[in-house]
Amino acid sequence: MKIAFYCHADADQDYFGELQDALQLPVVSSDQPEQYSHLLRLDPEGLGLERLQQPSGQQQQQATRVDFLDAGLQYRQQSTGKQQGIAKAVGLNRHAPMHVMDATAGLGRDAFILASLGCRVSMLESSMLVYCLLRDGISRAVMAEGEIRQIMQGMQLEHGQALEYFQAIQNGSREKPDVIYLDPMFPVRQKSAAVKKDMSILQEILPLQDESAFAALLQAARDCAVKRVVVKRPGSKKGRQDQGASFIVPGKAAHFSVYV
Numbered sequence: 001m002k003i004a005f006y007c008h009a010d011a012d013q014d015y016f017g018e019l020q021d022a023l024q025l026p027v028v029s030s031d032q033p034e035q036y037s038h039l040l041r042l043d044p045e046g047l048g049l050e051r052l053q054q055p056s057g058q059q060q061q062q063a064t065r066v067d068f069l070d071a072g073l074q075y076r077q078q079s080t081g082k083q084q085g086i087a088k089a090v091g092l093n094r095h096a097p098m099h100v101m102d103a104t105a106g107l108g109r110d111a112f113i114l115a116s117l118g119c120r121v122s123m124l125e126s127s128m129l130v131y132c133l134l135r136d137g138i139s140r141a142v143m144a145e146g147e148i149r150q151i152m153q154g155m156q157l158e159h160g161q162a163l164e165y166f167q168a169i170q171n172g173s174r175e176k177p178d179v180i181y182l183d184p185m186f187p188v189r190q191k192s193a194a195v196k197k198d199m200s201i202l203q204e205i206l207p208l209q210d211e212s213a214f215a216a217l218l219q220a221a222r223d224c225a226v227k228r229v230v231v232k233r234p235g236s237k238k239g240r241q242d243q244g245a246s247f248i249v250p251g252k253a254a255h256f257s258v259y260v
C-alpha cells in the first residue's frame, strides 16, 4: 500500500502546504500516478482519498470525503432517532443526552449521529491521514447553514491515541466522559456488501485491531467511563468476543456490545 498526495491547481496552496507538513506523503503532479495504490487529493471541493488500482472488474469510484451535508448520512441521522441501535447502545432511549467520547472517530459518521441526537461528542483519531480527512469535513460543515452547523458545535476533534487519552483521564488531566464509544476496525472475516465503500478504503490503508491488544484498551476505557463503554463489532449478532458484555444491541452489519 503506497499513498501519494496530489493538489489540484485551483485548490488552496497554503492549506496544501499545511497538510503536506502534517502527512509527509510523496507529492505527485498527475492524478493518475503509477506505482501507488491510493491517492490523497486536495481539490477545490476539499480533501479526498481514492483507490488507484481497482479490484478487477470494478469501476473507478469517487474519492472518499467526509461530507456531513451528504443526504445519506442525514437520512441515517433522521431515520429512527433514539430507537436506532447506536442510540440504544449509548443509552439515549432512556437517558438525557450525554458526553460521549468517540475514541476511534474514523470518518465521524457515528459521532455525527450521536451529536445530532443531542450528545456532546469528543472525537479522537490516531491516524493523521484520517484525522485530516475528518477535520476537512468538519471545516466545511461548520460553514453550513442551520441544523448542521448546530450539530457541529457539539463535536470536537483531536488527533491522538485512545490509550494515552484514557491515561490522561486516569491522572485527572482530562474530563471523564459519561460514555466511551469504540469502533476500532476489527478484521471482518467475510467481505460483505455491508462493508461500505468508505470503510473498505480505510481497511486498506490502516492496521486492523488486534483482539489481544483490544482487551487492554477496553479495560482502560471501562476504568474511565462514568456510565458505560460501547464497542461496535462486525456481524449482526453476538459472538465469542462479546463475553463479559452486560448486553448486546444487534444490528444489520454490526452489533454493539455494551459494558455498563
Ligand SMILES: C[S@@+](CC[C@H](N)C(=O)[O-])C[C@H]1O[C@@H](n2cnc3c(N)ncnc32)[C@H](O)[C@@H]1O
Residues within 6 Å of the ligand: 103, 104, 105, 106, 107, 108, 109, 110, 111, 124, 125, 126, 127, 130, 160, 161, 162, 163, 183, 184, 185, 199, 202, 206
Ligand atoms: C472503523 S473506523 C471508525 C469509524 C467511525 N465509527 C465512523 O463512524 O466513521 C476506526 C478508526 O479508529 C481509529 N483508531 C483505531 N485504534 C485507535 C486508537 N487506539 N486510538 C485512536 N484511534 C484509533 C482508526 O485509525 C480508524 O480511523
